[in-house]
Amino acid sequence: MRKCKAIAFALMFLSIMFTSAIQAEVKFDDYFVDQTMRIDYYHMADKTTEFITLDKVYQQGTWAGSPNSLGEPFDNGLYYIKIYDDISGTLIYSKGFSSYCSEYMTTNMAAEGIKRTYHETALIPFPKKKIRFTLERRNRQNQLGVIFSQVIDPQSVEINKEALIDGVTVYEILKNGHPHHKVDLAFIAEGYTLKEEVKFKQDVERVVEEFFKQEPYKSRKMDFNIYGLFKASRESGPDEPLEGAFKNTVLGASFNALGLNRYMLTEENRAMRDIAGHVPYDAIVIIVNSQRYGGGGIYNSYCCFTSDNEWTVYLFLHEFGHSFSGLADEYYGSPVSYNEFYPRGIEPIDPNITALLDPTNLKWKHLVIKGTPIPTPWGKEEYEKLTGKDRADFLQSRSKKLKSLVGAFEGAGYTATGLYRPMLNCIMFSKGAIPYCKVCEDTISKVIGYYSL
Numbered sequence: 001m002r003k004c005k006a007i008a009f010a011l012m013f014l015s016i017m018f019t020s021a022i023q024a025e026v027k028f029d030d031y032f033v034d035q036t037m038r039i040d041y042y043h044m045a046d047k048t049t050e051f052i053t054l055d056k057v058y059q060q061g062t063w064a065g066s067p068n069s070l071g072e073p074f075d076n077g078l079y080y081i082k083i084y085d086d087i088s089g090t091l092i093y094s095k096g097f098s099s100y101c102s103e104y105m106t107t108n109m110a111a112e113g114i115k116r117t118y119h120e121t122a123l124i125p126f127p128k129k130k131i132r133f134t135l136e137r138r139n140r141q142n143q144l145g146v147i148f149s150q151v152i153d154p155q156s157v158e159i160n161k162e163a164l165i166d167g168v169t170v171y172e173i174l175k176n177g178h179p180h181h182k183v184d185l186a187f188i189a190e191g192y193t194l195k196e197e198v199k200f201k202q203d204v205e206r207v208v209e210e211f212f213k214q215e216p217y218k219s220r221k222m223d224f225n226i227y228g229l230f231k232a233s234r235e236s237g238p239d240e241p242l243e244g245a246f247k248n249t250v251l252g253a254s255f256n257a258l259g260l261n262r263y264m265l266t267e268e269n270r271a272m273r274d275i276a277g278h279v280p281y282d283a284i285v286i287i288v289n290s291q292r293y294g295g296g297g298i299y300n301s302y303c304c305f306t307s308d309n310e311w312t313v314y315l316f317l318h319e320f321g322h323s324f325s326g327l328a329d330e331y332y333g334s335p336v337s338y339n340e341f342y343p344r345g346i347e348p349i350d351p352n353i354t355a356l357l358d359p360t361n362l363k364w365k366h367l368v369i370k371g372t373p374i375p376t377p378w379g380k381e382e383y384e385k386l387t388g389k390d391r392a393d394f395l396q397s398r399s400k401k402l403k404s405l406v407g408a409f410e411g412a413g414y415t416a417t418g419l420y421r422p423m424l425n426c427i428m429f430s431k432g433a434i435p436y437c438k439v440c441e442d443t444i445s446k447v448i449g450y451y452s453l
């Protein structure tokens, strides 16, 4: 036990030593070639312990990210990938992310000590020389500390260079330029049989058309490349465990993720990456062939949503808000699987919710008009007495002035008190609400800028 503590302390020290931002003199061509290193690993955890082991490291096609964006500036996500040049110790790449495993760690099963293992992937530009691959995780005070660190040699004979899997058809839906300077979205088919390939292509085109009607995507359409990736599933539709329905599909997407019926995720990370690797991609979007309401999104991992529900477009925009820009859920009062997702009295890292510990220094204060009351009264008590459609009608009935006001509205992040959202309503707050609030829109714009620099 004492030895473990000593190792933990040494790793923490390593982290403090190396957490400086990427310096301007770190140039892509000095450290990387224009290819992708896919680092697969296993992530095992219960509530209080987590463990990482490397699986396989791959050399794959063109790097999708911008050579001008080696350091990601958002300070968001529960985890961080940090890549150091092994000899000099220079930080040469970093990116925040969240994971299915970390959500599992907040459940009752994890609290009972039941460990589960998830397969995850880190994508980085392919290094020229030995690197130190490091994963950091935030503690309850949101401070980052190292949980895994291992040297990877890009010249090693164990780097996997095998051909991509067969049976994947690539559709180029929108091409605006070189992947280095565009946001490259890979839409993957899940639960579509061979006979449903045409339907998949039509579904992608339909949701993409709706996507670009929405700001900030509408004004930034020229900054995107979009691909459809089809691999036939043997059976149609996703798993629905509560109905006793299990389907043989390419990604094994399932309703009832973490025991929540409407929550849908996939645990088939390897299969997902094998398909996505057919194109240079910055983000994965999974379209699940189903009429039921469901979806999920994990920051810098992937999002998924069902194709044929009346709320399909809303689901896509909401889940993509999570996976692409690390937006928090602004809603509260609906059942979730998590226990105390945001610790009391700690400012969340998420860009669109706040604990309002310092009302004079709101993190979105650049969008607040002078004189706006903070916190901002919005009829919360009246709203909480209502349910379902009456709540939507209530939000709709508020004055135009209140609906367009940016302030701090109490009730956010699954919590009725102590957490605040930026506006009365938002895609991240209530079902069917469109558009995004100004803070979410501003955050998404900055993420588009990061990928298209």
Ligand SMILES: [Zn+2]
Residues within 6 Å of the ligand: 330, 352, 422, 426, 427, 428, 429, 436, 437, 438, 439, 440, 441
């Ligand atoms: Zn919002």
